[in-house]
Amino acid sequence: MILLALFAIAASGAGLVAAGIREPVADRIDRGLRIALAAALGIGAWSAAYAAARIAGASAAAKDGVLALFGALLWLSARRPRAEATPSASDPAPRYLWALFGAGCVIAAAAFVEHNRRFPDGGWDAWLIWNMRARFLARAPDLGTVFSPVLSYRAHADYPWLVPGAVAQAVVLAGRESLVSQTIAAAFGACALAIVPLALARLHGARWGLLGALAIVSVPAFAVFVSNQQSDVPLAVFVSAAAALVAIACARPGLPRGMLVLAGFAAGLGAWTKNEGLLYAACLAAGLLWRTKDARATAAFVAGIVPGAALLVAFKLTYAQPNDLAHFSTAATIAGHVFDPLRWAELAVRLLRRVVFFQAFALWLIAAVVAFAVWIRRFPGTPAGSALWLSMAALILVYVVQPLPLDWLVRTSADRLIMQLWPTAVLAALPALARTTART
């Protein structure tokens, strides 16, 4: 059963990537990017298929067989390339960047191990939401118990369950809980550190790829969020994978539709990872339409979102409990918050505090603000950059209208939202910086 599950992950990941990227492998950077994408999408598809099977009442083993067959057929059907290989851009990286990257990986890995030692059940939300959901999925035969209304609202029985689904399946297959959640967290962490840098290296050269890797691995909060075993890093992986595929598609003639469908599929898996994922998927679609003015290309992206979004809708209509933010909101509280200037001011101050939160982000967020204000000085013309601005605007609005105490919510959620979007921000910002070097 373990071998079948591993084959289902590998075959579905490889099949999806082969069907989406219809070019021969160009070089090692391209191969590395495809492997990272296949790993993330394979795990995501495996977990999403598990959820679909459980909602439909099908067995996990049958599901793995179908998924493996689907992946293998997809891979076989897409073996013949439709386009020429496109070599990765050339801009060699200085040696000291490689040394710094190595040091960054060692420190992040050590921090991951140390944090896991100090927090044996993961971060607060890991045992309160994600790993608890995984335990329910692994131990309860019926989804009615897993998402029972008896559960406290703090357990968030409305959250999508890509990560708990992967952990629950792995626990059942391994026959034990020890190290399972940590291993899956580490796998997503590795994907977060691989996809955006390799996409940057593919589009702009190894120098920019390594700079992107450094901008991710050296954020102090990165290793902590990976070791927390929550869904923020997996969501960052899917959103950044979608943005990376969109960026690569935009660099190809004719906006290859298969690549955009694959990007949409990654965004859809993001929607099945956390509620915010659906917002990010919608913002990516809007950014793509805004910047390309190509309705058919956007339709291809949206078609890719459909499987993940359909799963989310099926879950929300059947087993999900009411979302606490919606449950405790009324038209009066929303209107009161929107038209309260003090609330906007309080939010601005609290968010600015996160920008200068050295413990979590060192100088990275300050640098991002300075880079935008001083060097870039214009709103990004790329789909990913536009999607980021749209996402931030929507999240600010959610902060304002939501019913929970603002100080508490910003304190407990702002850092995770930043980490969800940080790899995509790196993907959007570094090419903009690279363009400023062309201007000067």
Add this chain to the structure above:
Amino acid sequence: MTRERITVIIAALAVVGMLRSAWAHLVAEPRHDFIRKPIDPRYDPIRPYLPASGVLGYVSDERIATGAPGSDLDALGSRLFDEAQYALAPLLLQYPDRGAPLVLANLREPSRFSELLQATGLIVVAHPSPEVALLRRR
């Protein structure tokens, strides 16, 4: 701004971030922060007395946030309740207690156990550890 200068600036930012990470995670926190206790062992003694599934009532000597968002989101009793729910899944813990035949008592301060029994009028089924007990109605 040349790309070489951008490279140096980003590398410098990375060095600052790495030093901060190394100091916080590998020096300061291991020395000054404590290692969290694993959650499960507290509840291991009561497991043999629990049903495999179903709903258990829940009582405690600590205050628990019951739903409406407010300042009690971080209440100590809420954490205790949530940890118990995590440890005992797929059993469902119900608070406030709504008449489930069996009730889990989870105590921050074990000396308050008899006070809790008196206040709730429940009877002890099993009390295998000072902090956790299984109770039933009269």
